[in-house]
Amino acid sequence: MSALVEVQGLSVVVRNADGGETAIVKDVSFSIPKGRVLALIGESGSGKTTIALSLLGYARRGCRIAGGSIRIGETQVLDLDDEGLYALRGAKVSYIAQSAAAAFNPMKTIMDQVVEGAVIHGTATRAAAEAKAVELFAALALPDPKGIGARYPHQVSGGQLQRLMAAMALITDPELVVLDEPTTALDVTTQIEVLRAFKKVVRERGATAVYVSHDLAVVAQMADQILVLSDGEMREIGATDDILVRPRHAYTQSLLAAAAPQPRGEGAAKDAAALLEIRGLVAGYGRVGADGMPATRVLDDIDLTIARGRTLGVIGESGSGKTTLARVVAGLVPAARGSVLFEGQPLPTNLTERTREQFRRIQIVFQNADTVLNPAHSIARILARPLAFYHGVRGEEAAKRIARLLDLVKLPATLATRKPAELSGGQKQRVNLARALAAEPDLILCDEVTSALDTVVGAAVLDLLAELRRELGVSLMFISHDISTVRAVCDDVAVLYSGCKVDSGRRKDIAAPPFHPYADLLISSVPELRSGWLDGLPARLAVEAPAPGAGKPPPGLCTFLDRCPVRIAGLCDQVAPPRRILEGGKEILCHHTGAELEAVQVTKASGPGSRRRDETERI
Amino acid sequence: MAEARALASPRRFAVPARWRGTIAWLVANRLASGALTLVIVSMVIFVITGWLPGDAAQEALGQSATPETIAALRAQYGLDKPPHIRYLHWLQGLLTGNLGQSFTANLPVTELIAGRLPKSLLLAAVTAAVSVPIALTIGILSAMWRGRALDRALNLATLSMVAVPEFLVATIAVLVFAVKLQWLPALSNAVDVSTPAQFVRTYAMPVLTLCFVVIAQMARMTRAAVIDQLSASYVEMAVLKGARPARVALRHALPNAIGPIANAVALSLSYLLGGVVIVETIFNYPGLASLMVDAVTNRDMPMVQACAMIFCFAYLLLVLIADLVAILSNPRLRHR
Amino acid sequence: TNARAQTPRKGGRIRAATTSSSTADTLDPAKGSNATDYTRHNMFYSGLTQLDASLAPQPALAEEIRSDKATVWTFKLRKDVKFHDGSPLTPADVVYSLNRHKEAATASKVKTVADQFSEVKASGPNEVKVTLVAPNADLPVILAASHFLIVKGGARDFSATANGTGPFKLKEFQPGVRSVGVRNDGYWKAGRPYLDEVELIGIQDEPARVNALLSGDVQLILAVDPRSTSRVRATPGYGVLETKSGLYTDLVARQDAAPTNNPDFVMAMKYLIDREQAKNAVFRGFAVVANDQPIPPSHRYYLAGLPQRPYDVDKAKFHLQKAGMAGKSVQVVASPAANGSIDMAVLMQQSAQKAGLTLTVNRVPADGYWSNHWMKHPLFFGNINPRPSADQLFTQFFKSDAPWNESGWKNEQFDQLVLAARAEPDNEKRRKMYGDMQVLVHEKCGIGIPVFLSFLDGYNSKVKGLGSVPIGGFMGYMFAEHVWVDG
Amino acid sequence: MSLAGKIGLFFVVAWLLAAIFGPSIAPHPVGAVVSPDVFGAFSSAYPLGTDYLGRDMLSRILYGSRFTIGLALVAAICASVTGTTIALVAATAGGWVDELISRLMDALISIPSKMLALVMVAAFGSSVGLLILTAAVSYTPGAFRIARSLAVNVRTLEYVLAARARGERLPYVGVVEILPNMVNPMLADFGLRFVFVVLLLSGMSFLGLGVQPPDADLGSLVRENISGLFEGAPAVVVPAIAIATLTVSVNLLIDSFSGRTGRVAEN
Numbered sequence A: 001m002s003a004l005v006e007v008q009g010l011s012v013v014v015r016n017a018d019g020g021e022t023a024i025v026k027d028v029s030f031s032i033p034k035g036r037v038l039a040l041i042g043e044s045g046s047g048k049t050t051i052a053l054s055l056l057g058y059a060r061r062g063c064r065i066a067g068g069s070i071r072i073g074e075t076q077v078l079d080l081d082d083e084g085l086y087a088l089r090g091a092k093v094s095y096i097a098q099s100a101a102a103a104f105n106p107m108k109t110i111m112d113q114v115v116e117g118a119v120i121h122g123t124a125t126r127a128a129a130e131a132k133a134v135e136l137f138a139a140l141a142l143p144d145p146k147g148i149g150a151r152y153p154h155q156v157s158g159g160q161l162q163r164l165m166a167a168m169a170l171i172t173d174p175e176l177v178v179l180d181e182p183t184t185a186l187d188v189t190t191q192i193e194v195l196r197a198f199k200k201v202v203r204e205r206g207a208t209a210v211y212v213s214h215d216l217a218v219v220a221q222m223a224d225q226i227l228v229l230s231d232g233e234m235r236e237i238g239a240t241d242d243i244l245v246r247p248r249h250a251y252t253q254s255l256l257a258a259a260a261p262q263p264r265g266e267g268a269a270k271d272a273a274a275l276l277e278i279r280g281l282v283a284g285y286g287r288v289g290a291d292g293m294p295a296t297r298v299l300d301d302i303d304l305t306i307a308r309g310r311t312l313g314v315i316g317e318s319g320s321g322k323t324t325l326a327r328v329v330a331g332l333v334p335a336a337r338g339s340v341l342f343e344g345q346p347l348p349t350n351l352t353e354r355t356r357e358q359f360r361r362i363q364i365v366f367q368n369a370d371t372v373l374n375p376a377h378s379i380a381r382i383l384a385r386p387l388a389f390y391h392g393v394r395g396e397e398a399a400k401r402i403a404r405l406l407d408l409v410k411l412p413a414t415l416a417t418r419k420p421a422e423l424s425g426g427q428k429q430r431v432n433l434a435r436a437l438a439a440e441p442d443l444i445l446c447d448e449v450t451s452a453l454d455t456v457v458g459a460a461v462l463d464l465l466a467e468l469r470r471e472l473g474v475s476l477m478f479i480s481h482d483i484s485t486v487r488a489v490c491d492d493v494a495v496l497y498s499g500c501k502v503d504s505g506r507r508k509d510i511a512a513p514p515f516h517p518y519a520d521l522l523i524s525s526v527p528e529l530r531s532g533w534l535d536g537l538p539a540r541l542a543v544e545a546p547a548p549g550a551g552k553p554p555p556g557l558c559t560f561l562d563r564c565p566v567r568i569a570g571l572c573d574q575v576a577p578p579r580r581i582l583e584g585g586k587e588i589l590c591h592h593t594g595a596e597l598e599a600v601q602v603t604k605a606s607g608p609g610s611r612r613r614d615e616t617e618r619i
Numbered sequence B: 001m002a003e004a005r006a007l008a009s010p011r012r013f014a015v016p017a018r019w020r021g022t023i024a025w026l027v028a029n030r031l032a033s034g035a036l037t038l039v040i041v042s043m044v045i046f047v048i049t050g051w052l053p054g055d056a057a058q059e060a061l062g063q064s065a066t067p068e069t070i071a072a073l074r075a076q077y078g079l080d081k082p083p084h085i086r087y088l089h090w091l092q093g094l095l096t097g098n099l100g101q102s103f104t105a106n107l108p109v110t111e112l113i114a115g116r117l118p119k120s121l122l123l124a125a126v127t128a129a130v131s132v133p134i135a136l137t138i139g140i141l142s143a144m145w146r147g148r149a150l151d152r153a154l155n156l157a158t159l160s161m162v163a164v165p166e167f168l169v170a171t172i173a174v175l176v177f178a179v180k181l182q183w184l185p186a187l188s189n190a191v192d193v194s195t196p197a198q199f200v201r202t203y204a205m206p207v208l209t210l211c212f213v214v215i216a217q218m219a220r221m222t223r224a225a226v227i228d229q230l231s232a233s234y235v236e237m238a239v240l241k242g243a244r245p246a247r248v249a250l251r252h253a254l255p256n257a258i259g260p261i262a263n264a265v266a267l268s269l270s271y272l273l274g275g276v277v278i279v280e281t282i283f284n285y286p287g288l289a290s291l292m293v294d295a296v297t298n299r300d301m302p303m304v305q306a307c308a309m310i311f312c313f314a315y316l317l318l319v320l321i322a323d324l325v326a327i328l329s330n331p332r333l334r335h336r
Numbered sequence C: 001t002n003a004r005a006q007t008p009r010k011g012g013r014i015r016a017a018t019t020s021s022s023t024a025d026t027l028d029p030a031k032g033s034n035a036t037d038y039t040r041h042n043m044f045y046s047g048l049t050q051l052d053a054s055l056a057p058q059p060a061l062a063e064e065i066r067s068d069k070a071t072v073w074t075f076k077l078r079k080d081v082k083f084h085d086g087s088p089l090t091p092a093d094v095v096y097s098l099n100r101h102k103e104a105a106t107a108s109k110v111k112t113v114a115d116q117f118s119e120v121k122a123s124g125p126n127e128v129k130v131t132l133v134a135p136n137a138d139l140p141v142i143l144a145a146s147h148f149l150i151v152k153g154g155a156r157d158f159s160a161t162a163n164g165t166g167p168f169k170l171k172e173f174q175p176g177v178r179s180v181g182v183r184n185d186g187y188w189k190a191g192r193p194y195l196d197e198v199e200l201i202g203i204q205d206e207p208a209r210v211n212a213l214l215s216g217d218v219q220l221i222l223a224v225d226p227r228s229t230s231r232v233r234a235t236p237g238y239g240v241l242e243t244k245s246g247l248y249t250d251l252v253a254r255q256d257a258a259p260t261n262n263p264d265f266v267m268a269m270k271y272l273i274d275r276e277q278a279k280n281a282v283f284r285g286f287a288v289v290a291n292d293q294p295i296p297p298s299h300r301y302y303l304a305g306l307p308q309r310p311y312d313v314d315k316a317k318f319h320l321q322k323a324g325m326a327g328k329s330v331q332v333v334a335s336p337a338a339n340g341s342i343d344m345a346v347l348m349q350q351s352a353q354k355a356g357l358t359l360t361v362n363r364v365p366a367d368g369y370w371s372n373h374w375m376k377h378p379l380f381f382g383n384i385n386p387r388p389s390a391d392q393l394f395t396q397f398f399k400s401d402a403p404w405n406e407s408g409w410k411n412e413q414f415d416q417l418v419l420a421a422r423a424e425p426d427n428e429k430r431r432k433m434y435g436d437m438q439v440l441v442h443e444k445c446g447i448g449i450p451v452f453l454s455f456l457d458g459y460n461s462k463v464k465g466l467g468s469v470p471i472g473g474f475m476g477y478m479f480a481e482h483v484w485v486d487g
Numbered sequence D: 001m002s003l004a005g006k007i008g009l010f011f012v013v014a015w016l017l018a019a020i021f022g023p024s025i026a027p028h029p030v031g032a033v034v035s036p037d038v039f040g041a042f043s044s045a046y047p048l049g050t051d052y053l054g055r056d057m058l059s060r061i062l063y064g065s066r067f068t069i070g071l072a073l074v075a076a077i078c079a080s081v082t083g084t085t086i087a088l089v090a091a092t093a094g095g096w097v098d099e100l101i102s103r104l105m106d107a108l109i110s111i112p113s114k115m116l117a118l119v120m121v122a123a124f125g126s127s128v129g130l131l132i133l134t135a136a137v138s139y140t141p142g143a144f145r146i147a148r149s150l151a152v153n154v155r156t157l158e159y160v161l162a163a164r165a166r167g168e169r170l171p172y173v174g175v176v177e178i179l180p181n182m183v184n185p186m187l188a189d190f191g192l193r194f195v196f197v198v199l200l201l202s203g204m205s206f207l208g209l210g211v212q213p214p215d216a217d218l219g220s221l222v223r224e225n226i227s228g229l230f231e232g233a234p235a236v237v238v239p240a241i242a243i244a245t246l247t248v249s250v251n252l253l254i255d256s257f258s259g260r261t262g263r264v265a266e267n
């Protein structure tokens, strides 16, 4: 028996509303030798999580493992009774979930939860388990390994939580670790740290692992073997390099082909009339104090312009204020200082003072497609509302327009009668976009419109946006943390860090240095689709994002100060950085000059991978 | 389910940034809005008693009233003054801690209440001490075995409990335990309670009856709150760590459901002061609820006012405590 | 029960339950408003006179009573009577006790009765003279009412003290909870009372009251529902004492409102009352059929020869037709406050239907019934407690100027008869006059009296000495000094 | 539908039929004294026995079910609808409107229902409409409290934000966006509220409010025959069982509704 894990003909079914059963995993077989990592890849909804969970003998509510066999070591998982399963889970096989934030019980300390597996299974005394946990914390490069266990989940950052979950999974020295999209919810800078930690632990402990992801570039860093899934069926299985370099199945090929976004043509000329102008904007959340400032200040002194028919990309890590910016423009968050001009006219910050026409002309496509569609309404009703509300279109005509809208976003017309809960994440995101399009706006604020889409569908949506811009002169604010996409579709780019615009310029400007040190970190953190990329990264990229509530640097100073690899002691921590205008109109908020920056930048002008195409396009 | 969760969300307040979220602020804020509520209650009660036909003088004299004696009594009670003057006078007294003089008993309201309030509180406390654990157990068991036979049986049992009129439960209990079996006294005057055994004998039946009334709602809310948590992903995580159902429910889901459960408990318990007239009547228990009903019958304004304010205060206090429990149990809110 | 024949035993304690108890409970006899108050007052105070089983007045604190033409009455007080605080009973106490009812500020329930005292004064070291505005032969009966019990001269604060000359001393008084009295060893009736202690509580809910009796929590209860009697009697060791009385629940047709002022309508209503059914269905036989006049058969002035008015739908129909009310609809107001009125109204509704009248029953709350509904609708029910004298009944409820002339009936001949009978010292002449009054009320008054109700007391057989004084239950509310416990 | 749901449905339908057709199929008029035998046992002449006056219990229950079902249903619906509506106004308007409404409702909870009932009778006389009004007013604050906390939660959800960003007015936001997402828990709450109203009715008629004799709702039937309890008379047992089957089945039915839609939403 060479393989530690042996899966044969696994199939999982789900009960539908009418009592029948639909297969969501069909006849999947694979085996993993001891000490190896198998990656499961495929589009969203292809059954990756389902397979991963079945390795623990677990099926989510409504699902049932209908056939096949799973052997882990000596254990036939599917033959176990309840007691056997209790003994298996967390002891022999452990699980690391997609969202650590959701998988930690908010009411219990981290240590309680990390050692719980050991306590339940009696593999160690509590004291021994705690000692071991501290060891694991250190191995996972967590700060303050001794003290972190006493904290509650909300007191550590997302990336740290994800590593803490790895500790939780490893505490019982399981034979198999199942990692389900452990970094999808993280932004690129954090993702690197987590990937590094995982890789180190997996390597040091010689753990056998199943790694689930839809991100090919990530998989390339982690896996020895790749299993490609779509629609619950196995498409292909092979060694990582084989799959990435020599995909045989058509589906794998299309996945790889779409992995690097095709650049779209530029929008209107850059000197086109400004549609939206933001001047000296300060905004935030919470009660407004006596000085007119909100309790938590999220955006600080932002200047931006979006010309008619052009696209502004806004990038920045999670929490940098991208969504807040869009909300200010949409009127959902009032501006504390500064102004927002639409066609030269100030936009009322208060929703009730805006006219219906102003509402119509600015549409926002919300980030969380899961929560912005009313679960009680059908898709048709959701799309019909803006048609009726803005254009008075009802009945037959509305139905026709709804069908067209769905078609525009590449959704089947049959979807119209469904409720949002019956759609996949990617479908919801497109309905969300279609709703904004229904208003026939002049400006669309797109907040992460492609994040839940697999590469193929994502590309189609980007095409649609480019077409709108080209043919109807629609302007876009394109918010994303996916730099390659931004580079592909945006005319202008602004980089936010902690509410400050630290870097901005034309599309070409973010292809080559000089960058603001943060932009540099961000750009160089985007994983590349080749194995070994992670190992080749310089160590200084591992500068931690501060934990939530760690406190910002004193106001006025550079917000990136704590993490900046090139900060100048005595200057950066004393004086506010100047706003530098570099040649070509690029703006940077930094004490360093362009030349200084260019010299120390990680990202080189002739960077590998997808960026090369940008350059050729630009030249 | 959402209902249970919703009850837990502490209200939003208009708070200066520095103070925001501190528990002291929450309490201060609640006390302020509670004071407002109490003023509203007192005004509404005052107006309503004005609408009630007859007044204290008429009720006191009943069949034998004559215009002369009525006028004399009215003057004695101060009912000859216009209502707003009376209200202001009453309010003034209240501010100095004086709840006024009961018309009918011609004693200070505080004195009458002092005799009853501890009894009411005791009955409520004993009932709470019995019913809350039972309700929580039922709720948690139902949630753990949701959709199974045990859940259905408990659901049916709790529903049947509320569906039987209170007076019937009480009367049957007396019939069985006091008259037939002679185990317990039929009355619960609670005047000569000195030994623990007497205490149990006195309180057994009133508490049993009240449990019938309050358990169902608490159990159903608890079940909903726990089920709500059982679908959370950290519960799935606990299952995947190999935790057994009992551990999952008690160690993982329950702590997270404390907020909504505390609120459900508070709502149910608030009933135990003012809503127990029938139990007090049938068991002859000298509590506040019957005092208030008497006062309404006798149009004993100062007394009605005082009782209503006490009930309102108790209600607000319970809700506040529930919110505090929710906050203190939640590290997110505790460690801001 | 032949309890009276046995020898009383001293000692012991009983707990007795009446029908209500609230913060309106009072220790002031003038303010007594219900059975609980009356019983409590009789525990702690004594009156000048006291009623016996035949409702005849017997001397109590007054040893000797003399009258001059029933107008000037002299009461010679018993010597060596002491209040609970040890002070002796003096004429001044009696003068104070009687005069206080006339002051509006006392808010006495019997102010209208006391208004006939033109003067009350001490006429000797041991004598009080009461002068009336008009002759009244029934003064000794009137003074037996619990409201006229004698309090200490100058007493004003009754919130926690009951300084009387009664058989028990106040030990504890919690309005709405209980009253406890301990034996007054210095009680003026030798050898009385028998009990060491009496606790009086109120249990409003009738099944709860009966259950309290049957479970042994209380030994004596007031007002057993007729429907519960069989249950109590079937339980060994318990009994129900029936006291036939003049208590009645009456149907009242106001004479100052249409259509109830039409004599034919009134007559129709009287014929529609199925008295046997009311007696049996509503009161389970614990009632005596009445004849639309207020004097019960047990009363010494009862007119036996008056023909009984039957239940007669045809006659009712005839009168309704005559009154132009056939096929019409009338509303009758009933309330739990008037004992049995709702059930009687429902029964009448059935008979009225047969006679072609739609009677709609409007049930209103007991709360506020006497001040807000009683005498304020054309057709309603009243409930009148027994009065020891015929004069009191007729004066208070039937005379044209009576304060509670329920039906608003005005009959000159009747009014003259009342005055004449009151002043008439000759018993036979009085009987004749009262007979004539009964006929007048039976024929002309807007009042239908279906039955006279009995008082039903439930008791534990260990309680001895219980008897009937038909003024109310609990031996006319005076049981405390009469009963003892056996074993 | 689950078995419990089917049982619930069966009884609910049965009771609805009884309420609609009861009076026309009742063997005797509701007020007719038909037997000299009070608290009669089950017999062929009087299948459910006789009451404390000797009236036919079957007929009284058939008549009474109309009142109980009609009144309790309407009152519970009124309470839930009013409470929900006010809660929506409070939650969507927010700020001082919310604060004021919430305080008023808190105050309303503290007003003794007996007092409320008495004021109602005194002010408007006694009628069925008034009974419904009183019961509804008594239970509105409770419904409000639950509905408001639900609405406040829903209000902060992003799809509501999306509607605001579209320029929708508050009434639309309240009715179209928020309301449908709190219907399920409100339904469950309505089930319990219905039970409470059924029980409240008997207390109210005791105060002289509402259903006038000879009619009586089921709760009052229990109460007026309570002295028959000691003889085990059907007159008190049967209406009590009637109440139990009615209220329990309504809740089983509601539970099975919300259970079903709940599962669909989970997927």
Ligand SMILES: Nc1ncnc2c1ncn2[C@@H]1O[C@H](COP(=O)(O)OP(=O)(O)OP(=O)(O)O)[C@@H](O)[C@H]1O
Pocket (backbone or CB within 6 Å): A014, A015, A024, A042, A043, A044, A045, A046, A047, A048, A049, A050, A051, A060, A061, A062, A063, A214, A425, D267
């Ligand atoms: N409880 C359920 N009821 C019905 N369908 C389900 C249920 N759970 C999962 N599915 C369906 O099963 C399919 C596989 O789901 P699974 O979560 O395994 O996908 P995945 O590949 O992990 O997707 P993602 O990348 O979005 O996590 C999806 O189409 C999903 O809609």
Ligand SMILES: Nc1ncnc2c1ncn2[C@@H]1O[C@H](COP(=O)(O)OP(=O)(O)OP(=O)(O)O)[C@@H](O)[C@H]1O
Pocket (backbone or CB within 6 Å): A285, A286, A296, A298, A316, A317, A318, A319, A320, A321, A322, A323, A324, A325, A367, A481
């Ligand atoms: N309603 C709110 N109240 C208070 N703080 C908020 C609120 N919404 C967002 N924030 C805070 O404002 C900051 C910026 O949030 P924002 O949503 O704009 O970030 P983002 O750049 O869109 O991040 P992501 O990539 O995760 O979407 C964060 O620190 C967040 O915690």
Ligand SMILES: [Mg+2]
Pocket (backbone or CB within 6 Å): A048, A049, A050, A180, A181
């Ligand atoms: Mg997944």
Ligand SMILES: [Mg+2]
Pocket (backbone or CB within 6 Å): A322, A323, A324, A367, A447
């Ligand atoms: Mg965002």
